[in-house]
Amino acid sequence: MKKIILLTMLSVSFFANAQTATASANGTTAIAKSSTKSTKTSVSVSDSDSSYSLHASFDSWKKEKLQKLLTENLDKSLLTSTEKSMIWKKENNSETAYSFTLTSEKLKVSIDKDLVSKSTFEKFKKLGEEISDALTEK
Numbered sequence: 001m002k003k004i005i006l007l008t009m010l011s012v013s014f015f016a017n018a019q020t021a022t023a024s025a026n027g028t029t030a031i032a033k034s035s036t037k038s039t040k041t042s043v044s045v046s047d048s049d050s051s052y053s054l055h056a057s058f059d060s061w062k063k064e065k066l067q068k069l070l071t072e073n074l075d076k077s078l079l080t081s082t083e084k085s086m087i088w089k090k091e092n093n094s095e096t097a098y099s100f101t102l103t104s105e106k107l108k109v110s111i112d113k114d115l116v117s118k119s120t121f122e123k124f125k126k127l128g129e130e131i132s133d134a135l136t137e138k
Contacts, residue, residue, distance in 0.1 A: 043132045052121065054109040054128045058135050063104055065134050070100055073127050090116075098124065107131065 042057040067086065074088045089099040097115035101108045111124055
Protein backbone atom coordinates (compact mmCIF):
# COMPACT_ATOMS: atom_id res chain seq x y z
CA MET A 1 0.00 0.00 0.00
CA LYS A 2 2.85 2.38 0.82
CA LYS A 3 4.42 1.67 -2.58
CA ILE A 4 1.15 2.47 -4.34
CA ILE A 5 0.89 5.77 -2.47
CA LEU A 6 4.56 6.47 -3.24
CA LEU A 7 4.08 5.82 -6.96
CA THR A 8 0.88 7.86 -7.02
CA MET A 9 2.61 10.81 -5.36
CA LEU A 10 5.52 10.45 -7.75
CA SER A 11 3.24 10.38 -10.80
CA VAL A 12 1.25 13.41 -9.70
CA SER A 13 4.41 15.34 -8.95
CA PHE A 14 5.97 14.28 -12.22
CA PHE A 15 3.05 15.34 -14.41
CA ALA A 16 2.30 18.53 -12.47
CA ASN A 17 5.85 19.88 -12.70
CA ALA A 18 7.05 18.15 -15.87
CA GLN A 19 10.57 18.26 -14.46
CA THR A 20 12.30 15.99 -11.95
CA ALA A 21 10.22 14.30 -9.30
CA THR A 22 11.64 12.33 -6.35
CA ALA A 23 9.69 10.42 -3.73
CA SER A 24 11.00 8.31 -0.84
CA ALA A 25 9.36 5.88 1.59
CA ASN A 26 10.75 3.05 3.72
CA GLY A 27 14.19 3.22 2.13
CA THR A 28 12.80 3.19 -1.44
CA THR A 29 13.43 6.17 -3.68
CA ALA A 30 11.81 6.71 -7.06
CA ILE A 31 13.02 9.35 -9.50
CA ALA A 32 11.39 10.47 -12.75
CA LYS A 33 12.69 13.11 -15.17
CA SER A 34 10.96 15.01 -17.92
CA SER A 35 11.51 18.10 -20.01
CA THR A 36 8.78 20.72 -20.22
CA LYS A 37 9.43 21.39 -23.91
CA SER A 38 11.58 19.51 -26.34
CA THR A 39 12.70 21.28 -29.46
CA LYS A 40 14.01 20.23 -32.81
CA THR A 41 16.04 22.70 -34.76
CA SER A 42 18.42 22.04 -37.60
CA VAL A 43 20.00 24.62 -39.89
CA SER A 44 22.29 23.71 -42.77
CA VAL A 45 23.98 26.32 -44.97
CA SER A 46 25.94 25.74 -48.16
CA ASP A 47 27.82 28.61 -49.80
CA SER A 48 29.75 27.88 -53.01
CA ASP A 49 31.08 30.11 -55.79
CA SER A 50 27.85 29.89 -57.79
CA SER A 51 25.11 29.11 -55.27
CA TYR A 52 23.90 29.52 -51.71
CA SER A 53 21.39 27.32 -49.94
CA LEU A 54 19.89 27.11 -46.49
CA HIS A 55 17.78 24.24 -45.22
CA ALA A 56 16.13 24.49 -41.82
CA SER A 57 13.87 22.21 -39.81
CA PHE A 58 12.20 23.58 -36.71
CA ASP A 59 9.27 23.29 -34.32
CA SER A 60 6.02 24.57 -35.81
CA TRP A 61 5.70 27.23 -33.10
CA LYS A 62 8.74 29.02 -34.63
CA LYS A 63 7.07 29.44 -38.04
CA GLU A 64 5.39 32.74 -37.15
CA LYS A 65 8.73 34.34 -36.26
CA LEU A 66 10.26 33.18 -39.56
CA GLN A 67 7.21 34.27 -41.54
CA LYS A 68 7.48 37.77 -40.08
CA LEU A 69 11.21 37.92 -40.85
CA LEU A 70 10.68 36.81 -44.44
CA THR A 71 7.71 39.09 -45.16
CA GLU A 72 9.68 42.08 -43.83
CA ASN A 73 12.70 41.33 -46.03
CA LEU A 74 11.39 39.82 -49.27
CA ASP A 75 9.44 41.33 -52.16
CA LYS A 76 5.73 40.76 -51.47
CA SER A 77 4.96 40.74 -55.21
CA LEU A 78 6.97 37.51 -55.55
CA LEU A 79 4.96 35.70 -52.86
CA THR A 80 2.74 32.75 -53.67
CA SER A 81 0.77 31.38 -50.72
CA THR A 82 -1.05 28.10 -50.36
CA GLU A 83 -2.67 26.47 -47.37
CA LYS A 84 0.58 24.67 -46.54
CA SER A 85 3.37 26.94 -47.80
CA MET A 86 4.63 30.40 -48.64
CA ILE A 87 6.97 30.70 -51.61
CA TRP A 88 8.94 33.75 -52.71
CA LYS A 89 10.45 33.05 -56.13
CA LYS A 90 12.32 35.34 -58.52
CA GLU A 91 12.74 34.26 -62.14
CA ASN A 92 15.43 35.66 -64.41
CA ASN A 93 15.40 34.63 -68.10
CA SER A 94 13.30 31.53 -67.29
CA GLU A 95 15.76 30.49 -64.57
CA THR A 96 15.22 30.69 -60.83
CA ALA A 97 17.42 33.43 -59.40
CA TYR A 98 16.27 32.68 -55.86
CA SER A 99 13.50 30.99 -53.93
CA PHE A 100 12.44 30.92 -50.28
CA THR A 101 9.95 28.18 -49.38
CA LEU A 102 8.41 28.19 -45.89
CA THR A 103 6.19 25.40 -44.55
CA SER A 104 5.01 24.68 -41.02
CA GLU A 105 8.30 23.05 -39.95
CA LYS A 106 10.78 23.67 -42.80
CA LEU A 107 12.46 26.47 -44.67
CA LYS A 108 14.38 26.02 -47.90
CA VAL A 109 16.39 28.84 -49.46
CA SER A 110 18.12 28.58 -52.82
CA ILE A 111 20.07 31.40 -54.48
CA ASP A 112 21.85 31.28 -57.83
CA LYS A 113 24.70 33.79 -57.41
CA ASP A 114 25.13 34.09 -61.16
CA LEU A 115 21.57 35.44 -61.48
CA VAL A 116 21.48 37.95 -58.58
CA SER A 117 23.53 41.05 -57.93
CA LYS A 118 26.27 41.04 -55.32
CA SER A 119 24.26 43.43 -53.12
CA THR A 120 21.16 41.22 -53.36
CA PHE A 121 23.21 38.19 -52.41
CA GLU A 122 24.78 39.99 -49.43
CA LYS A 123 21.29 41.05 -48.27
CA PHE A 124 20.05 37.43 -48.50
CA LYS A 125 23.17 36.07 -46.79
CA LYS A 126 22.55 38.46 -43.88
CA LEU A 127 18.90 37.35 -43.84
CA GLY A 128 20.11 33.74 -43.65
CA GLU A 129 22.18 34.61 -40.58
CA GLU A 130 19.14 36.28 -38.99
CA ILE A 131 17.05 33.19 -39.75
CA SER A 132 19.64 30.95 -38.15
CA ASP A 133 19.80 33.21 -35.07
CA ALA A 134 15.99 33.32 -34.80
CA LEU A 135 15.76 29.53 -34.92
CA THR A 136 18.47 28.88 -32.36
CA GLU A 137 17.34 31.38 -29.72
CA LYS A 138 15.00 30.04 -27.09
